Amino acid sequence: MAKLFSSKEAKKLVERHQKLLDRLEAGGRITENYVKVIQDATNRLVADETLRVLKTVPIEEINRDKRGIKTKPLRDCGYETVADIAASSVYEIALVRGISEDTAYTIHRIVRDIVSSAQKTIKIRLNLDKKTPESTRIVIAVVQYDRSVLIEKACRSLITANDGMISDAIDNLDCAANGLKWLLSFGAGKQRAIEAYEQLKVLLEGEYGQNVQRALTEVEELENVSDIQAWEEFERYPVRFFIFWKALFQACWETMILYMGFLKTWCGKFRMNVSFRRGCCASCADIRNGA
CATH class of the missing domain: 1.25.40 (Serine Threonine Protein Phosphatase 5, Tetratricopeptide repeat)
Structure with a gap:
């Protein structure tokens, strides 16, 4: 039984379908990606706001409870605010002359508590009149997430409706993608391979292929949301x-x-x-x- 396509064409057709399924699988998980982007962008903004607050807190605040911590040596070494020392390790603090290792641990713990308290007071402000790179990234990510919900649903629907059929067709086409397997296959197996090839080809050229391309194009366009579009939607x-x-x-x-x-x-x-x-x-x- 002769086939009207080559083994190379069969392999190429299978690869196209598998690549599209892989991209649909990725499209079916895009909302979780944007949630992570929003969380990361928000955490960065909180960190920036926290640092801004800590820059207004003088280094003397670490000795507010009169614990006997000498702050002058710290100030002399350039630690003027809590923000200056917040990123320092215990080892770096202990290098300051007049600060013991035990005191460095105490300072590190006090500063950590101050940072924690400051974070609890931070308010995230998305303000049309004061757009920052950080707030703009959050707004863009929220818009991307909002748009991605329907796109993700479309990708998953395409997989659910066609994955089993495509997988079966790929399995049936396997013998046609290998010259030796084709020669050793029986008539029924060859017939299934020929039918599978036509089925996979028709799928790509028909409604399924069009819907896949539309969904994948929308996935790609999500990355092109501009700051102007995002703020307008906000x-x-x-x-x-x-x-x-x-x-x-x-x-x-x-x-x-x-x-x-x-x-x-x-x-x-x-x-x-x-x-x-x-x-x-x-x-x-x-x-x-x-x-």
Whole structure:
């Protein structure tokens, strides 16, 4: 039984399908990638804000409880604020003349406590009037996440609906991708291979192939969201950002606020375009009531 395609063509067809399935698998996990980006960007912003606060805390604060810590030697060595010493190791602190190793451990612990207390007071502010590289990265990532939800669903649906059929066809086509296997195959096996080749080819050229290309193009376009597009979306749907952030950082969302002074002006517009669950959160209630 002669086949109307070469072993090389069969291998190429199989590779194309496997590559597309791999890319769909990656597309089916993109939301978790953007959640991580948001978390990382938020952590960086918190760290920057914490450092800014610590720069206002004089080094003498580590001896506020009169523990007998000499701060003058630290200041003489360039440690003027808590921020200056926060990144130093116990070993580096102990190198300061007049600071023993035990005292260095004490200083390190006190500074760590100060940093922890400072972090609890940090508020994340996404402000249209004061855009920073860090806040812009968060806004872009939230927009990417929001758009990725439907794209991820489309990728998973394509896999669920076609993966079994494609896998079976690839298995049936195996003997045609190898000249020796083809020669040793029986008539029924060859017939299945020929049918599998046609089936895989039709899939790529038909609706499945078009939907895959569309989904994968949308995945690629997610990386092209600009800062202008992201901030415009933030301005249109600020409450969506707040609700998403609250869900993402459930354990510590009280420390995060969206600073949006323009809400009073636009509250009527938001009432028309955004649906609120009764009592979902205090901030939403304030917006709903035009507070």
